[in-house]
Amino acid sequence: MLDKLGGISLAADSITWLLTPHNFKQTLINRISTATHSIYIAALYLEDDEAGREILYALLDAKSRNPKLDVKVLVDYHRARRGLIGHKGDSGNYLLYRKAIAEAEIPIEIIGVPVKSREFMGVLHLKGFIIDDAVIFSGASINNIYLQHADKYRFDRYHLIESAPLADSMRLMIQQYIICDPAVTSLTQPAETEVVAEKNDVRSFKNRLSHAKYEYKATRTGNRVTPLVGLGKKKNQLNKAVIDLVESAKNKLFICTPYFNPPAALSRALTKQLKAGVKIDIVVGDKTANDFYIPPEKDFSTIGALPYMYEQSLRKFAKRQQWAIESGLLNIHLWKHDHHSYHLKGISCDDRKHLITGSNLNPRAWALDLENGLLLHDDSGVWKAQFNEEEEFILQHTERLFHYSQLDSLRTYPEPVKKIMNRIRRLKADFLLKRIL
Numbered sequence: 001m002l003d004k005l006g007g008i009s010l011a012a013d014s015i016t017w018l019l020t021p022h023n024f025k026q027t028l029i030n031r032i033s034t035a036t037h038s039i040y041i042a043a044l045y046l047e048d049d050e051a052g053r054e055i056l057y058a059l060l061d062a063k064s065r066n067p068k069l070d071v072k073v074l075v076d077y078h079r080a081r082r083g084l085i086g087h088k089g090d091s092g093n094y095l096l097y098r099k100a101i102a103e104a105e106i107p108i109e110i111i112g113v114p115v116k117s118r119e120f121m122g123v124l125h126l127k128g129f130i131i132d133d134a135v136i137f138s139g140a141s142i143n144n145i146y147l148q149h150a151d152k153y154r155f156d157r158y159h160l161i162e163s164a165p166l167a168d169s170m171r172l173m174i175q176q177y178i179i180c181d182p183a184v185t186s187l188t189q190p191a192e193t194e195v196v197a198e199k200n201d202v203r204s205f206k207n208r209l210s211h212a213k214y215e216y217k218a219t220r221t222g223n224r225v226t227p228l229v230g231l232g233k234k235k236n237q238l239n240k241a242v243i244d245l246v247e248s249a250k251n252k253l254f255i256c257t258p259y260f261n262p263p264a265a266l267s268r269a270l271t272k273q274l275k276a277g278v279k280i281d282i283v284v285g286d287k288t289a290n291d292f293y294i295p296p297e298k299d300f301s302t303i304g305a306l307p308y309m310y311e312q313s314l315r316k317f318a319k320r321q322q323w324a325i326e327s328g329l330l331n332i333h334l335w336k337h338d339h340h341s342y343h344l345k346g347i348s349c350d351d352r353k354h355l356i357t358g359s360n361l362n363p364r365a366w367a368l369d370l371e372n373g374l375l376l377h378d379d380s381g382v383w384k385a386q387f388n389e390e391e392e393f394i395l396q397h398t399e400r401l402f403h404y405s406q407l408d409s410l411r412t413y414p415e416p417v418k419k420i421m422n423r424i425r426r427l428k429a430d431f432l433l434k435r436i437l
Contacts, residue, residue, distance in 0.1 A: 002244050002353060005375070006218025007226035008165045012382040017390050018158035021148035024138060025051070027160060031131040032058045038070040040130040040171050044123060045079045046110075047143030048096040054149075055142050056100055064105045074126065074178065077112030078119035080187055094187040101188035112187045113178055114202045115209065115231070115370045122206065122368035126229070127358035130171055133164035137374055139345050139358040145291075146343075154291060154341045157256070157390075159356055161225065161374070169216040169227055177212040181205060206231065209370055213237070223382065226375040233367050238359060241375055242347065243269055249349045252279040254391055256344035258291075259306075260284045260314040261362040267317070274324045279331075283394055285342030286334045287311045287408075293341075300416040308417045311407055318404035325401060333398035344394060346373075351384045353377055 018024050032039060032055070039059065046052050063071050081092045097110045116122035129136035140146040140156040178184060183197045183205035214227040230238035246253060246269040253273065260282075262270070274280060287293060287307035294304035314332070324330035335342045347355045357373030359365040378384060401407070410421060 002241070002248055002375075002377075004220055005226050005241075005377075006220050007224030007375070007377055008163060008169065008216050009219045010161070010163060010223050010225050010376075012223065012380070014162045015376070015383060015386070016160040016162075017386050018136075018160060019390065019393055020158070021140075021146065021153045021156070024136070024140065024156075024158040025147040027158075028055070028129055028136060029058055031129075031134065031136065032062050035062055035069060035131050036066070037068075037132055038130070038171065039132075040070075040072050040074070040128070040174055041142075042074045042124070042126040042128045042130075042174065043141045044125060045075050045093060045141045045143070046073060046097075047141070048093045049144045049149070051144045051147040051149040052093070052142050053096065053100075055147075056096070059108055060100065060104050060106075063108050067106050071108040072174070072179065073108065073110045074113055074124065074174065075110070075187070076119070076124040077114035077185060077187070079123060080112050082119075097187045098190070102190065107188065110187045111179060112185045113370075114183055114185070114197065114205065116206055116368070117199070117202050122231075122364075122370070125358055125365065125369040125371050126174075127372060128170050130167050130174075133162065133167050135161045135163065135167050135170060135374075137161065137356055139343055145341070152339060152341075154343045155335070155337070156343045157346060157356060159374075163225065165216055166225055166227065166374075169214045173212060173214050173227075173229065177209060181208060183208075210235070212370075221379070222377075223380055224377045226377070227372065228375060229370070229372040231370045236366075238357070238371055238373050239263075239265075239366055241355065241373070242266065242359075242361065245347050245349050245353060245355055245375075246270060246273060248353075249273055249278045251350050252281070253350075254281045254283075254348040255361070256283045256346050256394065257361045258285045258343045258345070259310045259360050259362055260317070261310055262317075263361075263363050263366045266361060266366075271321070274321060274329050277329065279329050280324075281331045281333065281391075283333045283335055283344065283398060284314060286336040289336050289340065289342040291341045291343070296414055300414070302420060305417050305420045308408075308413055308421065312410065312421075315404055315407040315409070318401060318407065322404055325403070332401040333395060334401065335394075335398045337397035348387055348391070351381070351387065352379070354383070354387055 080094045101107045113124040138158045145154045183201040210231045228238040230236035290307035292306040354376040359371040
C-alpha cells in the first residue's frame with residue numbers, strides 16, 4: 001500500500017540532514033532573517049526563556065523589515081496559558097507574547113490551538129517550521145534546552161527540505177483547518193479586551209480537526225515525500241502509515257522513540273515481524289535521559305515517576321522478546337549522554353522508506369494529540385547513505401541491551417517512586433495511565 005501512496009516529487013538534493021541542535025537553531029534563525037513572503041511555525045510551545053525570546057524577536061525583526069511578510073506562530077493553547085509544571089500563579093508563555101506584541105513596531109500572529117478542552121486530553125503536537133519554499137521538520141519545540149542555549153540539550157531529529165509544493169501544502173492545511181476555525185484564539189490580545197473561544201466551539205474542534213489533510217498534486221513514482229496528519233483513532237492517516245511501514249519491512253526496521261509505550265497494534269506488528277525474521281533496532285532514551293527525570297538528590301514530585309513507568313514498559317517488552325535479543329533480531333539501544341535528554345522519533349524501513357515525525361508512537365499520540373509526519377520514499381536509493389549516517393550519529397551515545405535484566409526492576413527504585421507505582425498497581429490504574437502517557 002505504501003508504494004502506491006501518492007507524494008510530492010523531490011530532487012535528490014532537496015534534503016539536508018542538520019543532525020545537531022546547534023545546526024537546527026542556526027538554520028532556523030538564518031531562514032527567518034532571509035524570509036521573503038511567509039513564516040509559519042507549528043510547535044507545542046515557544047517558551048519564555050532566552051532561546052524562546054531570541055526566536056520571537058527574530059520573527060518580529062523579520063516582520064519589521066518586511067511588513068508584508070505573513071508570520072504565524074501556532075502553539076498549544078493550554079500549554080501557553082499555564083506555567084511550567086510545579087509553577088504556581090499566572091506565569092504562562094502567553095504573558096511574554098502579549099508584552100512583546102504590545103511593544104512591537106509591527107505585530108505578528110501568535111495563535112493558541114486548543115485541540116481538546118483540557119490539556120491532558122490532547123494537545124497540538126503538530127510540527128513544522130515552514131519558511132518560504134522550505135520546511136524545517138523536527139520534533140523540537142522552542143526553548144533553551146531544545147536549541148542548546150547553554151550546556152544542556154534535548155536531542156531530536158532535524159531535517160531541512162527544499163520544496164515549494166510541500167511548503168504550500170503544509171501552509172494550506174494550517175490555514176484551512178486551524179487558523180480559520182472559531183476555536184482558535186489569539187494569544188497576544190490585551191488583558192482588558194481579551195476574547196476567548198466559545199466552549200462549544202472548542203469541544204467540537206477535535207471533530208473538525210480529525211478531517212484535516214494535506215492537499216497536493218500527487219505522484220506515485222520516484223523519490224517523493226508524503227505529508228501525513230492525524231487526530232484520533234478513526235481514519236488516522238499517520239497511524240495507518242506507521243503500521244503499514246512496520247508490516248511492509250522485509251529485512252530491517254530502525255525505530256526511534258523517547259518514551260517506550262507502544263500502542264497494542266504497533267506492539268503486535270513488531271512481534272509479528274520479529275517472528276518473520278525482520279531485524280529491528282529500537283533506540284529509546286534511558287530513564288535518566290527522559291525530560292521528566294528527577295535525580296535522587298533533588299526534591300521529588302509525582303511527575304518524576306514517569307521515566308520509571310516507561311522503563312517498566314520497556315522491560316516487559318524486552319522480557320517477552322528476550323529470544324529475539326539473544327538471536328540478534330532485536331537490538332534495543334539505550335541512549336544516554338551526560339545530563340542531556342533524548343526526544344527522537346521516527347521509523348526507517350529497509351533503507352527505502354523513512355518516516356520523520358513528532359509522534360511519540362504511544363497511545364497518547366495514537367488517539368489524543370494532533371500529530372503529523374513526513375514519509376520519504378527513496379525509490380532510487382539516493383538518500384540511503386545520509387540516513388545511514390544519521391543512524392550512526394544517533395547511536396553514538398547508546399548501549400545495546402543483551403538481557404532485559406539490565407533494566408532496573410521496581411524493587412531497586414527510589415522509595416517515592418515505588419510508593420507511587422505500587423499505589424497505581426493497587427488501584428489497577430495501569431491501563432488508564434498507559435492510554436494518556
